[in-house]
Amino acid sequence: MPASPSAAKNLLFSTDYPIDKVVYKHEFTGSVAKAANQGDSHTFTIAHGLPFTPHCIGTYSDDGFTTSYDFGSGDIWYDPTFHQYGPRILATVTSDATSIYVEVLNFDTTRTFDFHVVGLVPQDIPDDVYPAATNTGDFNLNTDYNYMKILASGQQSSSANNITWVIPHNLGYVPTALVFTKGYGDVVYLGGAENAMGANDYIFYAYLDSSNLYMQVVDNFNNQPMTAYYRIYLDE
Amino acid sequence: MNLNNFALNTDYDSLKNDANGTFTVTVPASSSIGAGTEKAWTQDIQLGSSASLLNVKVKNNRTGPSDQGAAHANQWYVLTGTNYQRFSGLPGYSLQVTCFHNGGNTIRCRVSVFNAGTSTLTTDNVNDVFTFAIRTYLAPTF
Numbered sequence: 001m002p003a004s005p006s007a008a009k010n011l012l013f014s015t016d017y018p019i020d021k022v023v024y025k026h027e028f029t030g031s032v033a034k035a036a037n038q039g040d041s042h043t044f045t046i047a048h049g050l051p052f053t054p055h056c057i058g059t060y061s062d063d064g065f066t067t068s069y070d071f072g073s074g075d076i077w078y079d080p081t082f083h084q085y086g087p088r089i090l091a092t093v094t095s096d097a098t099s100i101y102v103e104v105l106n107f108d109t110t111r112t113f114d115f116h117v118v119g120l121v122p123q124d125i126p127d128d129v130y131p132a133a134t135n136t137g138d139f140n141l142n143t144d145y146n147y148m149k150i151l152a153s154g155q156q157s158s159s160a161n162n163i164t165w166v167i168p169h170n171l172g173y174v175p176t177a178l179v180f181t182k183g184y185g186d187v188v189y190l191g192g193a194e195n196a197m198g199a200n201d202y203i204f205y206a207y208l209d210s211s212n213l214y215m216q217v218v219d220n221f222n223n224q225p226m227t228a229y230y231r232i233y234l235d236e
Numbered sequence: 237m238n239l240n241n242f243a244l245n246t247d248y249d250s251l252k253n254d255a256n257g258t259f260t261v262t263v264p265a266s267s268s269i270g271a272g273t274e275k276a277w278t279q280d281i282q283l284g285s286s287a288s289l290l291n292v293k294v295k296n297n298r299t300g301p302s303d304q305g306a307a308h309a310n311q312w313y314v315l316t317g318t319n320y321q322r323f324s325g326l327p328g329y330s331l332q333v334t335c336f337h338n339g340g341n342t343i344r345c346r347v348s349v350f351n352a353g354t355s356t357l358t359t360d361n362v363n364d365v366f367t368f369a370i371r372t373y374l375a376p377t378f
Binding site for chain 1: 249250251252253256272274286287289290291292293300301302303304308311312313314315317318332334335336337338339348350352369371373376378
């Protein structure tokens with residue numbers, strides 16, 4: 001089959017384009033007490049056991065997944081304790097070489113959260129460091145569902161204070177993209193959620209149009225090295 | 237899974253492309269928000285599967301998110317759970333933008349304006365139009 005992006009986006013499966021590999025998935029439940037102050041977050045630390053830092057996404061809930069939020073976003077309310085509008089609950093996921101960190105701000109009453117964490121293989125990992133598969137039934141490719149097809153993936157690094165990387169895709173439509181960043185301490189964040197739990201070294205934005213992905217570092221307060229990872233899918 | 241369909245097993249799970257759609261929430265021009273209250277504009281849509289993972293792009297007809305100005309109007313910002321700031325008049329205000337599962341496969345797109353002040357806040361005399369492009373992934377089986 002020819003490697004034609006315009007045709008392949010409608011195909012069920014094509015070996016012309018790679019797909020995401022889920023190398024880590026973990027669900028857990030934990031109680032988080034009401035925050036005593038605005039910086040009083042609780043962090044769950046989970047060793048991932050992988051020989052590289054996975055790029056993590058996922059979802060969480062405080063009512064058994066009737067209502068759920070993706071990491072990096074949360075519910076907002078008028079906080080009766082601090083007398084201001086802000087998050088009621090907010091959780092983020094980050095990762096480094098050893099662990100995955102789920103950090104939770106809970107300004108509501110003490111409650112139990114459920115978390116689903118999914119770890120993807122980063123783009124810069126050579127094939128020979130993939131962990132041995134323990135369950136070959138994990139990935140069941142079938143014609144019930146389409147699959148996200150990666151058109152392009154890569155990374156950009158800088159210590160600059162203001163920089164915009166332009167990654168062309170030239171699809172003629174606005175595709176789906178996933179972005180992650182890695183900063184001080186080699187911690188990997190969901191792109192755009194770097195400052196959700198407090199000020200980080202840098203502020204990052206990612207935009208898409210029908211031609212390009214734009215990755216923008218607006219402020220890099222300490223001019224620390226940071227890396228932005230992207231994957232652009234054929235799927236809209 | 238429909239066992240009559242083609243199936244192939246390999247080593248690793250992947251993200252399964254579930255559903256997608258584009259939805260709009262408009263904050264009308266000159267909306268009034270009473271002192272110490274919030275006002276939210278929402279759209280509930282049925283999309284994809286329950287508890288699916290979301291990939292959300294948001295664009296606004298006036299600016300980019302946070303301190304990103306008019307140069308980023310109508311550009312798709314990757315990731316929701318953010319705010320847009322308006323300082324064209326005093327007092328300034330923020331539009332909090334979120335998107336989340338709200339029961340079953342209902343996804344709520346929400347734009348909220350909070351007024352923590354002691355007098356009525358009136359939004360700018362321009363419609364603030366937020367467009368959400370939502371892609372759902374089937375969550376891997378845990």
